Amino acid sequence: MSRNEYLELMLKAKKVSESCVEMTEIVMPQDTNTLGTIFGGKVMQWMDIAAAICGFRHCRTAVVTASVDSLSFVTPIKIGDIVSIRASVNFTAKTSLEIGVRVDAEEPLTGKKKHASSAYLTFVSVDGNNRPIAAPPVLPESEIEKRRFQEGQKRREIRLQLRGKKS
Numbered sequence: 001m002s003r004n005e006y007l008e009l010m011l012k013a014k015k016v017s018e019s020c021v022e023m024t025e026i027v028m029p030q031d032t033n034t035l036g037t038i039f040g041g042k043v044m045q046w047m048d049i050a051a052a053i054c055g056f057r058h059c060r061t062a063v064v065t066a067s068v069d070s071l072s073f074v075t076p077i078k079i080g081d082i083v084s085i086r087a088s089v090n091f092t093a094k095t096s097l098e099i100g101v102r103v104d105a106e107e108p109l110t111g112k113k114k115h116a117s118s119a120y121l122t123f124v125s126v127d128g129n130n131r132p133i134a135a136p137p138v139l140p141e142s143e144i145e146k147r148r149f150q151e152g153q154k155r156r157e158i159r160l161q162l163r164g165k166k167s
């Protein structure tokens, strides 16, 4: 990358706060299994949507989901629970970005909240022909954002190794 290309890219750099997303949902009967708890696939759909919105806000291009990893369901979410899905950019590479998503469930009558699910989604910024194009670099500011950036970089290296690519 030339110095001018680098400077041009840095001008487009975005803060984490410029793209973070918080979505709120309520668990309806059609979202649940016979135990009255939510389908894992429904949670995954909400996570993918929240992360996609975050990716759109960060890149201001079309973005596609390339991979999902470290998806965990920590505790069941019950029918009637209020669900918050939070997504923010952890790390950006050349055309891809890692978005961390956390899901919390809230009991509507008590307000008691519990961590329900988390995942890391990698999105790729694409042009009108669905070909990867440069994503704006993310600018981590707070200590938490800086830690997430460093951890995201390590996870990217592991992903590249698993796919047989060099970092």
Ligand SMILES: CC(C)(COP(=O)(O)OP(=O)(O)OC[C@H]1O[C@@H](n2cnc3c(N)ncnc32)[C@H](O)[C@@H]1OP(=O)(O)O)[C@@H](O)C(=O)NCCC(=O)NCCS
Pocket (backbone or CB within 6 Å): 063, 064, 065, 066, 067, 092, 093, 094, 095, 096, 097, 122, 124, 126, 130, 131, 132, 159
């Ligand atoms: C994601 C996609 C655009 C990548 O295209 P590609 O031709 O493989 O591109 P490249 O090999 O040049 O990789 C481009 C970037 O994607 C990343 N990438 C590709 N496959 C990946 C995977 N499985 N997991 C994580 N990142 C991946 C690469 O690391 C690279 O990132 P970088 O530029 O930041 O270093 C392409 O595989 C695709 O269109 N997949 C289908 C996406 C889709 O339909 N998603 C569901 C609906 S949105």
